[in-house]
Amino acid sequence: MKPNFIQKVTNWGNFPVVEKEMKSEDSFRKIKEFVLNHNEVIARGNGRCYGDASLGEHIFSTKKLNKFISFDRLNGIIECESGVLLSEVLEISVPQGYFLYVTPGTKFVSVGGAIASDVHGKNHHAEGCFSEYVIEFKLMNESGDIMTCSREENSDKFWATIGGMGLTGIILTAKFKLKNIESAYIRQESIKAENLDEIFRLFDESESWTYTVAWIDCLQKGKDIGRSILMRGEHAFQHELPDHLKKNPLRLKGKFEPTVPFYFPNFVLNSLTVKIFNLLYYKKQAKKEVKNFIDYETFFYPLDAVHEWNRIYGKSGFIQYQMVIPKETGKEGMKKILETIAHSGNGSFLAVLKLFGKNNPQAYNSFPVEGYTLALDFKVNSKLKKLVDKLDEIVQEFGGRIYLTKDSMSRSSLTNYLKNIQNPKFVSLQHKRIINNN
Amino acid sequence: MIVLGSTSEVAQAFVEKALQEGEKFEKIYLFTSNKETAERFARHIDVKFVQQSEIIELDLTREIDYTTFDNINSNVLFCATGYLGEGTEEGLYDNKNTEKIIHINYSKLVPVMNYFAQKFESRRSGTIIGLSSVAGDRGRQSNFIYGSAKAAFTAYLSGLRNYLFDKKVHVLTIKPGFMATKMTEGLPLNPKLTATPKQAATCIYKAYKKQKNVAYVLPIWAVIMMIIRNIPEFIFKKLKL
Numbered sequence A: 001m002k003p004n005f006i007q008k009v010t011n012w013g014n015f016p017v018v019e020k021e022m023k024s025e026d027s028f029r030k031i032k033e034f035v036l037n038h039n040e041v042i043a044r045g046n047g048r049c050y051g052d053a054s055l056g057e058h059i060f061s062t063k064k065l066n067k068f069i070s071f072d073r074l075n076g077i078i079e080c081e082s083g084v085l086l087s088e089v090l091e092i093s094v095p096q097g098y099f100l101y102v103t104p105g106t107k108f109v110s111v112g113g114a115i116a117s118d119v120h121g122k123n124h125h126a127e128g129c130f131s132e133y134v135i136e137f138k139l140m141n142e143s144g145d146i147m148t149c150s151r152e153e154n155s156d157k158f159w160a161t162i163g164g165m166g167l168t169g170i171i172l173t174a175k176f177k178l179k180n181i182e183s184a185y186i187r188q189e190s191i192k193a194e195n196l197d198e199i200f201r202l203f204d205e206s207e208s209w210t211y212t213v214a215w216i217d218c219l220q221k222g223k224d225i226g227r228s229i230l231m232r233g234e235h236a237f238q239h240e241l242p243d244h245l246k247k248n249p250l251r252l253k254g255k256f257e258p259t260v261p262f263y264f265p266n267f268v269l270n271s272l273t274v275k276i277f278n279l280l281y282y283k284k285q286a287k288k289e290v291k292n293f294i295d296y297e298t299f300f301y302p303l304d305a306v307h308e309w310n311r312i313y314g315k316s317g318f319i320q321y322q323m324v325i326p327k328e329t330g331k332e333g334m335k336k337i338l339e340t341i342a343h344s345g346n347g348s349f350l351a352v353l354k355l356f357g358k359n360n361p362q363a364y365n366s367f368p369v370e371g372y373t374l375a376l377d378f379k380v381n382s383k384l385k386k387l388v389d390k391l392d393e394i395v396q397e398f399g400g401r402i403y404l405t406k407d408s409m410s411r412s413s414l415t416n417y418l419k420n421i422q423n424p425k426f427v428s429l430q431h432k433r434i435i436n437n438n
Numbered sequence B: 001m002i003v004l005g006s007t008s009e010v011a012q013a014f015v016e017k018a019l020q021e022g023e024k025f026e027k028i029y030l031f032t033s034n035k036e037t038a039e040r041f042a043r044h045i046d047v048k049f050v051q052q053s054e055i056i057e058l059d060l061t062r063e064i065d066y067t068t069f070d071n072i073n074s075n076v077l078f079c080a081t082g083y084l085g086e087g088t089e090e091g092l093y094d095n096k097n098t099e100k101i102i103h104i105n106y107s108k109l110v111p112v113m114n115y116f117a118q119k120f121e122s123r124r125s126g127t128i129i130g131l132s133s134v135a136g137d138r139g140r141q142s143n144f145i146y147g148s149a150k151a152a153f154t155a156y157l158s159g160l161r162n163y164l165f166d167k168k169v170h171v172l173t174i175k176p177g178f179m180a181t182k183m184t185e186g187l188p189l190n191p192k193l194t195a196t197p198k199q200a201a202t203c204i205y206k207a208y209k210k211q212k213n214v215a216y217v218l219p220i221w222a223v224i225m226m227i228i229r230n231i232p233e234f235i236f237k238k239l240k241l
């Protein structure tokens, strides 16, 4: 039996599915061999991007680069290999009183993936992107050499790689800062908003909160457009906590985590079921305003509680459509987008609205710019391409752009924004699609 | 804990499992022929569990200086040392291949195991865990050199268990079936019959705690191997396994 590394690979959206070579190595010498022996290499972390960003002809999986290197417990600086997951970082950092400065909505992403996408969280307006806290990383370039990149050393490569979607090389290790916390809990307030005007007003009023995010019911029409729930939160101090949590503030009790056992058949998810889901979600909260303490898992990663939830979209998969529209015209743009979706009847299960703060101009490949960002899930079906095209049209009109790590079918004028990444060695299917303009 | 073959993914998963379960070790001795990979693991468990460890180079194809092991004492010996080598088709008549398989899986390994077994015996406590293989349950045409070395190792562990029983030292034989590790990467293994290193570690840890004698990593392998062992030889010799 000779090994065969060609396999079916797909990312979180289960679309597209490709058959390509995928290999994982844990020694830098062997990774170098892999890089030198292949053209069109792309790194892949935990495959939590939605589309084709981490797919390529020869995929290098960082699955085996899964070791921690050091942890300065005094200053909260951690160093690990790029395949370590944020969940693994939290496992050891939270009990020590440290949290990630920036985390996406799932903790199952790799550190390499977090840098390559320069991920943002619910605190972008207050604390920026993941890269703000990255001290340095080691990058393997096209000649197989290992470069240490930081703001001082090889800084051009440092900034090109941040948000660079793997097109500058393979991130091998990374060192980054963590933030102090006194407890593993979040002091949360959730407030219902009747419509778009109200939710925008709430966002403005909540600017001093570290974390803000809104869930939108995007099937509403007319005056109810933008019906939503705003959630804002702060890391709770120990003294604030209710008594039963005070004793062991940095430890969460074990929780039951169900798994979706199989792909749901196609009829399960249709506009009716989405409507019902969104209605329940909105009505679940009876009061206008609820204040409580919840554990960080529930606050940051509500979806991680159901493993493999992506399977509910069935075998044909789904996409996530995430755009940002600059602040000045953002509200108007959002309204148009939501109207278009409501009329299409192609309901989104999950729509998340966020306000981005100012971007770091040095991190020129990062997706966020000051403005409004909306993320929506759509099941892949025959009507989807048309809807995406309509939405792209609006985003274009309002001068916005699409988040590459979620993209799999948007027009290239909205996704072709990366700079200084031209490198024939590291090529993803996404990048090929974008430069070939289809 | 003393770990022979400490760069094996199963060995590392087992060490992590034990530490996660709250087991405490004064030091973990990581024996390896691959220092770089062992060092990664040593740093890793230090960051994750604040666990001290020491790396000790051991190359079973070379002369071994036992005096360097003098100060090593522990209550658990975990042996994941193994070498698959070339199968029958490519490697049967290649003596270097044959010798290497036999040395690493049995002939050079057993004296090292014995060295530590003696320490355990004199202290009248401890557990020795050895990873053998289902390949040792019956010689099959595809890889019987490896299988025969593992069969010998299985017999050794069984004898050792018997010998050390009244000396209060327990010996556990683990028989993994297919495992998704470096050894088998890229091979078309049936996922239902294949355990991940993590799964294997969980199962081995359970067997260790329950003082089992012999354990298959996935229970299905106990059934498969029972069938394979019981096929009459006159039929078996005609099969292409």
Ligand SMILES: Cc1cc2nc3c(=O)[nH]c(=O)nc-3n(C[C@H](O)[C@H](O)[C@H](O)COP(=O)(O)OP(=O)(O)OC[C@H]3O[C@@H](n4cnc5c(N)ncnc54)[C@H](O)[C@@H]3O)c2cc1C
Binding pocket: A011, A012, A042, A043, A044, A045, A046, A047, A048, A049, A050, A053, A054, A062, A082, A083, A103, A104, A105, A106, A108, A109, A110, A111, A112, A113, A114, A116, A117, A118, A119, A120, A121, A164, A165, A166, A167, A169, A170, A171, A172, A303, A405, A406, A428
């Ligand atoms: C439920 C869910 C919620 C999410 N919420 C958010 C959110 O709130 N904010 C946000 O910003 N994102 C969010 N994401 C997207 C996710 O954070 C990013 O896609 C992240 O990059 C995925 O990391 P990964 O390790 O899975 O990388 P992959 O998906 O495997 O790869 C993503 C990109 O990183 C590159 N890459 C990965 N590893 C390396 C490496 N070692 N060296 C070089 N390049 C590398 C790949 O080439 C690819 O371009 C969410 C995703 C999911 C599934």
